[in-house]
Structure formats: structure tokens, C-alpha cells
Amino acid sequence: MTTVAPRLEDLWPCLQGMIPAALSTCALDGTPNITFVSQIHYVDAAHVAISHQFFNKTHRNVRENPPACAMMLDPRTLQAYRLYLRFKRSESSGPLFDSMSLQLQAIASYSGMTDVFRLLAADIYEVLRIERVEGFTSLPAPPPAERPSGLFIDEDLVSLRLLAERLNRCELLGDLLETSLQLLDERFGFRHSMILLADERNGKLFTIASRGYAQNGVGSEVGFGDGLIGMVARARRALRLSAIDHSLRYARAVRDRAEAVAGKEALCREIPLPGLPGAAAQIAVPLTVRGQLIGVLAVESPEPLAFMSREDSLLTIVAAQLAAGIEHLSREQDDSAVALHTRPQPAPAAGASARARHFCFFHADDCVFVDGDYLIRNVPGRILWRLLTQYCGDGRSEFTNRELRMDSWLRLPEFKDNLESRLILLRKRMEQKCPDVRLVPRGRGRFALETDVAIELSEKKA
Amino acid sequence: MIPSTMCDLLRTGVSVIVGTRDAALTPECTRAWGIRVGADRASVTIFLTETVSGKTLCNLKENGLIAVSCTRPTDHVACQLKGRLRRIRPATEKELELSAAWHREFAAELLAVGFQPQLAEQWITRPALAVEIDVTDVFQQTPGPGTGERVRP
Known part of the structure; x- marks a missing residue:
């Protein structure tokens, strides 16, 4: 009689930690090892995770010789299944680790042993082969119950x-x-x-x-x-x-x-x-x-x-x-509680830098060109021009959203001004067109103008 | 020699799991239907069925190396024995009775942890082979700090 190898999903009752599973490994010197593990955790259709709480022989063995073999029992029938495994990696952070760790801590807290039971890592094994152990029990296999949808959720x-x-x-x-x-x-x-x-x-x-x-x-x-x-x-x-x-x-x-x-x-x-x-x-x-x-x-x-x-x-x-x-x-982000980490940056003296960027503002359509190439226009264009003139004129490099909102020349709408998105737009255009002149966020509602080059400005009147 | 506290543990309805490996160092595991400590306390006999433990028996014939872990379901007190195969033979009538007694005790342990004893009673434990093992090492395996430490007689 040929039997179809079960899929890992079919073994969902075995993966709930109701009955400890056996796990055998082998040291590089050939000494076999066998231990109980409280639960084999489902990761995906081809992987399981085993909690690693104490430094032990299993932990050492799979790192020098990755193959392992697990035997699980179906709690409904006590039918056995063998999983032929291969140790892949250890995770000590991330969602899988967090959920296994939390589960372990919750159980440990019930028994007042939170300091003793602590998850060191989730060891991830690839499932190479699954085998239903024939001749194990005389009980018939339970009808293939529908998999509980809450257990194996869609990717x-x-x-x-x-x-x-x-x-x-x-x-x-x-x-x-x-x-x-x-x-x-x-x-x-x-x-x-x-x-x-x-x-x-x-x-x-x-x-x-x-x-x-x-x-x-x-x-x-x-x-x-x-x-x-x-x-x-x-x-x-x-x-x-x-x-x-x-x-x-x-x-x-x-x-x-x-x-x-x-x-x-x-x-x-x-x-x-x-x-x-x-x-x-x-x-x-x-x-x-x-x-x-x-x-x-x-x-x-x-x-x-x-x-x-x-x-x-x-x-x-x-x-x-x-x-x-x-x-x-996008709502007003002016009332920032974030501490302002100022890194005052003096404006480079004209001519001091070997390189310079030339920005030109066209008043006719609020358009800014950099080194002869179109950069940006409209509200973001006016914002950039305001920042550049203040940087060159007053040596200012730190700015706030609030002051931009108060600036009538920018002509921001009073309601839903989209200032934050306009600043992102401006920042990204600058990254593309003049990466050596940057707008760098400094927390909510604050940003700085940073430059590696000298800045030159000119204007074309309407 | 197996320490007397461990001998006491092995006389109860412990869950017996067995680890071996092949020439390529690929591990195999199986379940044994009971364990009996030898009079010399330096050997044990476990009971396996050919159907369930075919690969394990092959590995044993090939290299003789074995690890046996015994855990009492009700309190998780556990130990691991490492050893070498002495011989494999059909179980005697007396041994079959011992295996049956273990089976009853194990079913009682399962009942105590919430499983219906008739589930374990349906396990197919015959025809049993007796696997005699010379014990070379005994390890503490109760979960917690100190687990995995070698136990001196």
C-alpha cells in the first residue's frame, strides 16, 4: 500500500504543544542525542521552529551537523509522525521570536519562573520529509478534518x-x-x-x-x-x-x-x-x-x-x-516635542568651495532652475527660494514648518496646506537634481538645509 | 552505573524515546515500549517493534550507538542514557509481561495529564524485540538549569 506523505499543514494537531515531541540529533563525533521538546512550531509549509531555552547538546549538535529527526504524536489518536529536518538558522529577534518568546514568558509567569524560562533563540529547521509511522497504533486515522482556518493563515x-x-x-x-x-x-x-x-x-x-x-x-x-x-x-x-x-x-x-x-x-x-x-x-x-x-x-x-x-x-x-x-x-506638525538637535552649519563663504550650485528663480511662474536645469515650481519652488535666500543672506540653516506657514509670500492655503508633502516633493527633486544640497528632517515639523557646495543665486523678474 | 534515583524513575511509566544515527550521521528517532534496568545497573533493555523502528534497528546493527531519553509525563523528571548495543533478540515472555506492565503505567500517566488511556492502549507493541544496551553515560534531562549535565553514580 502506498501512502501519500502528509503535508506539514495536515499535522496541525501535532504542532500545538499538547504532547512533547522527540528530537534526535548527532554530534560530529557520531554520538547520537535525543531529547523532548515542548513544542514544534509551524513557520511555513516547509519550515518549523524549535525553542532554544538552554544551551544544550541539541543546540551544539545541529550547529556542527545540521540534520535532525523529530517524532510527533497526534493528540487525537496518538499516531506518530516523523519529520526529517535540517537546521537552517537561529533567530533571536523578529516576529517569530517575539511571539514564541511571549508565549514562553506567559507560561513561565504562571509558574513564577520568568527568570528561568527565557527564550534564547528560535531555531529554524527546514522540513525535508514527513513520514506517517505505520504500525504504530491500531486506531484508524481520523477523517481528514478541515484545517482550522485560524491556524494556517494565507501568506x-x-x-x-x-x-x-x-x-x-x-x-x-x-x-x-x-x-x-x-x-x-x-x-x-x-x-x-x-x-x-x-x-x-x-x-x-x-x-x-x-x-x-x-x-x-x-x-x-x-x-x-x-x-x-x-x-x-x-x-x-x-x-x-x-x-x-x-x-x-x-x-x-x-x-x-x-x-x-x-x-x-x-x-x-x-x-x-x-x-x-x-x-x-x-x-x-x-x-x-x-x-x-x-x-x-x-x-x-x-x-x-x-x-x-x-x-x-x-x-x-x-x-x-x-x-x-x-x-x-500631513496635518500640521509644528508642535514638535522632539528635541531639536541643532548642528549649526555656517554658510560656506562665496568662492571658498571649489564647486558651486547656481539656482535661478523665475518670478513669472515661480520656477526654480539649478545649473540651467528645471528643478521645481509653484509652492515648493517658492519654499526653496525662501530657504536659499535666508541661507545665503542670514546664514540660517535650520527651519520649521511653522515659520513657513506664517510666511504669506509662500501663499500656502489656509486649510489643508499639504506642506509636509510639498517638502517631501522638494526634498526628492533635490536628491535627484542637486544631491549636494539637501533638506534633512530634524524630527516632526523641523528640517535643515545642508550643502556640500557653495550656493549662488540669481532671479529673473516677471 | 545508573544512579539509584534514576533507576527509580525508569521503573515508572516513563515515556521512552530513542535516538540513533546512520553512517552519514543522519539522526533517527523512535519510541520504545518500555525500559528495564539490568541487575548490574550498567545496562538497560528497551522494547521495539520492527515496523515502527526499522531504521533504528538498522542503525544499531551498523554502529551500535544509541541515546535513550526517559521522561515521566506527570512531572517532566527526565534522564538520558547513552550507550552501545549489546544485542538484539526477540523479547521473552517475562519481558513481554514487563512491557505490558509498563504500558499500563504509561497509560495511567497519560490519564493524569488529560489523555484518554485507551488511546495509548491501542499502540501496537508486539511482536517486541528486546534491545540490550550497555550504558556508558547518564545525563540529567529534567528541563531547567543543569539540564544536560552528566550524572555520576
Whole structure:
């Protein structure tokens, strides 16, 4: 009779710590060792973890000779299963360690032994083979019960939980945006993504963060109703396009339109929207809070069938959390309790530095060029100009959001000024265009202008 | 020699697990159906079935090295014996009775920790082979500080 090898998930009753499991290892000198372990913990379909509380022979053996063999009993029938294992690594921090450690501490506290029972590490083993031990019991195997859904959760759910926890910890808007795109890439495989924020007054969206593109495109703009992103912003509904035709690609459409309407001269003041040259599938999800549009989260892929309803759902969940986070962290951040770590930096004397950056401000359209290249315009352009003139004129290098809000020349709206996102935009454009002149956050509501070069300024009147 | 406190432990309904290894140092483990301390207190006999412990018996015939751990389920008092195979033979009638007595005691231990004794009663413990082992080392294995320390007679 041939029996199908059980999967680790099928052994869920054995993995609850009801009956200690046997674990045998072997020293490099050939001496076998056998011990009981209180619980074998499920990690994923191919890995288990065993708590390592005391330095012992098992601990030493697997580090010099990684194979191990475990025998577990099903508490319902006392049927035995063998797991052929291989020690992979030891974790002494991270979510698995934390949850095993907390469980151990809780049990230890019941018996007043919190100092004795302490998790040193979670030892991770790869499961090479699982064997049902035949001829062990005369009891029939229990009917293959449905696996309790609460026990082995979907990998996507694990990733969503991690993302929710990480986003929840972000204290600065910039961190929130970067973390979300990073996790969408690393945990869900969304390699090419961008976040655009809504500028309701001008009926536009501007790119505030992106990942997986040759050009970060931060500062690029899309009108409400233009292309997939603009449509999603207007309709406030998620939209997925699979196997899209080349002519529908919004990035190209936006660029072509800009060229046709305004000519090459104006185009040099347009930042191209990030886009994959061969994008074949896209999803855009609105970022809304209480029905109000905050922005759009968009992803794309060169694979025509990369995005299905799973991807829709994942992004919609992430978008809800992201929108709430953006809204919260974009609020006035002036009343910072964070101590100000000032690092006074005297302005380099003109001519003292071998290198210099030349910034030029065009009053006609509030546009700043650096060394002849377009850098930024509108409110962020005015903010930069204000910072640069104060730096060069008064030698100031530390600034606060509060003083920018009080500055009428900047013409920030009184309500929902998006100052934090405008500063991120400015910071990222500078990273791309003049990395030796930087805006460095100094905690909530404070930042510094740092430069490695001399700064020269000029203006072109309207 | 096995210390007398350990001998007392081994006479109760302990859970008996067995570790061996093959020529490639790949470990194997199995369960034994009882343990009996030799009159010399320098050897033990454990009871295995061929079906459940085929690989273990192969390993023993190949290199003779064995580790046996015994734990009392109700209080986790435990020890580990290391040794060498003396011989493998079919269990005698008297030994089968000893194994059956162990089985009853072990079922009682399981009852005490909340398992229905009939579950353990369904374990297939025959036909049993008696595996005689010369004990070379005894280790303390009750969980906690000091676990893993060699025990002197």
C-alpha cells in the first residue's frame, strides 16, 4: 500500500504543544542525542521552529551537523509522525521570536519562573520529509478534518498584517510613503509603483513617491480625468487594466499631450510621469479618507496578466491604511516635542568651495532652475527660494514648518496646506537634481538645509 | 552505573524515546515500549517493534550507538542514557509481561495529564524485540538549569 506523505499543514494537531515531541540529533563525533521538546512550531509549509531555552547538546549538535529527526504524536489518536529536518538558522529577534518568546514568558509567569524560562533563540529547521509511522497504533486515522482556518493563515494575510504594523509605526510622512512602496514590492511583488497626492485646488495629482522606475518622477503631474490615474482620481473607484494596448499607456499619453499642447519649451518644465516602457497591466486605487480624495496609488507590470482580483483587493486594503496615514501625518506638525538637535552649519563663504550650485528663480511662474536645469515650481519652488535666500543672506540653516506657514509670500492655503508633502516633493527633486544640497528632517515639523557646495543665486523678474 | 534515583524513575511509566544515527550521521528517532534496568545497573533493555523502528534497528546493527531519553509525563523528571548495543533478540515472555506492565503505567500517566488511556492502549507493541544496551553515560534531562549535565553514580 502506498501512502501519500502528509503535508506539514495536515499535522496541525501535532504542532500545538499538547504532547512533547522527540528530537534526535548527532554530534560530529557520531554520538547520537535525543531529547523532548515542548513544542514544534509551524513557520511555513516547509519550515518549523524549535525553542532554544538552554544551551544544550541539541543546540551544539545541529550547529556542527545540521540534520535532525523529530517524532510527533497526534493528540487525537496518538499516531506518530516523523519529520526529517535540517537546521537552517537561529533567530533571536523578529516576529517569530517575539511571539514564541511571549508565549514562553506567559507560561513561565504562571509558574513564577520568568527568570528561568527565557527564550534564547528560535531555531529554524527546514522540513525535508514527513513520514506517517505505520504500525504504530491500531486506531484508524481520523477523517481528514478541515484545517482550522485560524491556524494556517494565507501568506497574503501575514504580509498585510506586517504592512499594517509597519505603516502604523511611521512617524513621518516620508517614511510612510517609502515603507508602503517598499513592502508592496518585497511582500507582494509590486515592483513598479507610485503614489500621487491630490491637489484639489489645481485639479491635479502630483507624484510624491515611486519605486522601481529609472526616473523617480517625483513632482510629475496628472490632471483629474487624464489617463488611468486621472480617471481613478475623478471616479474615486479602483480600476484595473490587463493586457493594455500600447496606445493606452497613460504615461506616454500624458507626455505626448504635453508636447503637443505646450511645445518643447514648456515641456522642459514638465517632469515625466514615471512609467514602464512596456507596461502591460496597471491598477490604480484611490486614496480616500471619509470620502475625500487624498491621492492615488498606482502599480504596473510588464506581464499582461499580472494583476487579477487578488491584486485589486490587496491594493484596496493597503490604500485604505495608507490614505489614513497620509491624512494623519500631513496635518500640521509644528508642535514638535522632539528635541531639536541643532548642528549649526555656517554658510560656506562665496568662492571658498571649489564647486558651486547656481539656482535661478523665475518670478513669472515661480520656477526654480539649478545649473540651467528645471528643478521645481509653484509652492515648493517658492519654499526653496525662501530657504536659499535666508541661507545665503542670514546664514540660517535650520527651519520649521511653522515659520513657513506664517510666511504669506509662500501663499500656502489656509486649510489643508499639504506642506509636509510639498517638502517631501522638494526634498526628492533635490536628491535627484542637486544631491549636494539637501533638506534633512530634524524630527516632526523641523528640517535643515545642508550643502556640500557653495550656493549662488540669481532671479529673473516677471 | 545508573544512579539509584534514576533507576527509580525508569521503573515508572516513563515515556521512552530513542535516538540513533546512520553512517552519514543522519539522526533517527523512535519510541520504545518500555525500559528495564539490568541487575548490574550498567545496562538497560528497551522494547521495539520492527515496523515502527526499522531504521533504528538498522542503525544499531551498523554502529551500535544509541541515546535513550526517559521522561515521566506527570512531572517532566527526565534522564538520558547513552550507550552501545549489546544485542538484539526477540523479547521473552517475562519481558513481554514487563512491557505490558509498563504500558499500563504509561497509560495511567497519560490519564493524569488529560489523555484518554485507551488511546495509548491501542499502540501496537508486539511482536517486541528486546534491545540490550550497555550504558556508558547518564545525563540529567529534567528541563531547567543543569539540564544536560552528566550524572555520576
